[in-house]
Amino acid sequence: MSHEMIALFMFSTMMLMLLTGQRVFGAIGFVATISALLLWGTGGSDIPFSAVMKLMKWYPLLTLPMFIFMGYILSESKIADDLYKMFHVWMGPVSGGLAIGTIGLMVLISAMNGLSVAGMAIGATIALPELIKRSYDKRMITGVIQAGSSLGILVPPSVVLVLYAMIARQPVGQLWLAGVIPGLLMATMFIVYIYIRCRITPSLGPALSREERANVTTREKLRLLSAGVLPLIIFFAMMFPFVKGWTSLTESSAIGAMTAFLAAVLRRRMTWKVFEVSVRSTLAISCMFMLIIMAAMGFGAVFDGLGAVHAIETLFTERLGLSPWTILILMQLSFLLMGTFLDDTAMLVIVAPLYIPLVDHLGFNLIWYGVLYTITTQIAYMTPPFGYNLFLMRAMAPPEIGMRDIYGSIVPFVAVMILALAVNMMFPEIALWLPTFIYSG
Template sequence: MSYELIAILMFSTMMLMLMTGQRVFGAIGAVAALGAVFLYGTGGVEIPFSAAIKLMKWYPLLTLPMFIFMGYVLSESRIADDLYRMFHVWMGPVPGGLAIGTIGLMVLISAMNGLSVAGMAIGATIALPELLKRGYDKRMVTGVIQAGSSLGILVPPSVVLVLYAMIARQPVGQLWLAGVMPGLMMATMFVIYIWVRCRIQPHLGPVLPPEERNVPMAEKLRLLRAGLLPLAIFFTMMFPFINGWTSLVESSAIGALTAFMAAVVKGRMTRAVFETSVRQTLAITCMFMWIILAALAFGAIFDGLGAARALENLFVGELGLSPWVILILMQLSFLLMGTFLDDTAMLVIVAPLYVPLVAGLGFDLIWYGVLYTITTQIAYMTPPFGYNLFLMRAMAPNDVTLADIYRSIIPFVAVMLLALTLVMVFPQIALWLPEMVYSK
């Protein structure tokens, strides 16, 4: 059996196992282990073992539990509630102001947690009922929450970019910094769209009535201080890192400790909050470690088979496609896979093929990590099986139908495609900040 046929067999077997509902790390790891034994005999057991040792030696992996713990402490201690109350008071007089405030909430939640699911859960439980109660259009608000929550995998500290860094062997710090400007640009584009749309059609996002806007300035300032606490924690963590005073791991420890102390000072660090935060941190960290381990083993087999080189020869040599056409085809494949897979599954399935191919075509792997993440955000919201679509349906009231949710994301997907195009055409949007910081 030829190596090309073995590679196709491994890939198709893995896809079949994933489609049957198997856990991502189990499907990928099992195919990798069986492929290693089939190709190399009993010596093949060294490949998963080598992947495990490589994983344990990867020092930046320590950032993963630190940032996840920080996010859960801030969300479980209800500091996110203070954030939304702040946006409610300060943005209420603006057309679509509460929806704009929800985008701001999602950006800060992303900076606290790094997971799309966390932003979706907080937005659906805190923002959605308030927006619907105040007469906001249900399609507008469900689209806002889905689009805003997707920022969690782009704005640092992004857990998905940690996974990409491990598989692509790129610095986590540079990837996180590369996600800052595209993430803020996309959030700004969402805000502009909401404001313009609500100016043209005020019934979609009415301003708050005067009795709710007439809040004493002292109360507004108090809410501002409480609401900006997560932002202060984020800058306390990132400022020394950007200035080169601390490593990324040290900054993550500062963030986790600062969040913990903030919850203690506010009197919200109860036993239940601490236990939930620790349990969730352990569960998510272990899940990602298993996925990375399986991906490394699978990637090692694919590298040995020369699948990446064969793919490059097919596109460049036999088909004669230009590097940019190949890149666009890869992005389209992510959009297709995003209709039935989550971001981690997409990455570990195609990274062994795409990352070497991207490097061989002469593209920057830090920049490509941002492109992958933005494309994943779009895939999260793409019917028929976009991940965020079903999360929103599970959390939304009964009068919000799946058809409403499908229609709600159309303008936001258009905005995200525009953002993706801008980052592709102007790579410095993503590369400027990491180049500036690391040049120091």
């Protein structure tokens, strides 16, 4: 059997197991282990064992629980509530201002958390009821929350980019810096769309009335503005020494977690319940990520042993005559397809053994490709029929918001995200300028 057929058989078996409801790490690890045993006999058992040992020796892995713990502390201690009150007061007088403020809230939450699920939960529990009460259009606000929450996997400290760094063996710091400008660019594009749309049709996002604005004093505005300083302090306390080279990535993640913990204590939000929920959630998610990465590394080792990447590259470039850019676009389209029924981590570890070496062989920058992968994942989160964010939104939204509203809400925002993806593909400097500037200085 040819290398191409073996690779196709491995992928089809894994996808079949996933479609039957098997856990991601179980499906990937099972296919990797069985393939290794069938191809190389009992000696193949060393491949998954080596993957485990390699993972245990990867020191930056300690950053994952630190960032996840930091996010849960800030989320469970309700510091995000203060942020939304700030945006509510300062942006309310503008048509669509609360929707614009929600995007701003999501950017700050992303800078504290690194997971889109946290942004979705905060947006649905804090922003959504307030926006409904202010007579905002249902489709507008559900689209805003879904699009804004997706920024969590692009704006640093993105957990998804940490996972990509582990699998692609790229510097996490450079990937984080590469995600800054594309993430802010996409948030700005969302804001511009909301502003223009609400200026054309003010009923979609009515501004606060004069009476409501008069009830808020300048002193209260300034007090609420200070709430927005806290996540910036945490972010810079973590990132500045890392970028300057004073601390390692792992040390910076510990600084971020400790700063978030102290912030919750100083604001008298640190209860035993908050601490327990944060620790339990951190442990559950960290273990899940470790199992998936371990399985992916075993799967990738089998591919390396087969030489399947080189065989598939030859198939695309020589036999089919496809250009590198055509192959890259087909890869992104496959991510969009997989995103209808898989989450970002599953998509990455399933195709990483094939796509990442292929991208490298085609001559593309792997830091830049990490940003493209993440943006494509954001789009996949919101595309029917089974986009991840669509069902999260339905689970959290009130009964008056139906699936038709949720599906209809994402169309303009997906269009904006596709435009952002195209811009980042055409101009790689958008992603690469900041890491090049920082690390070459």
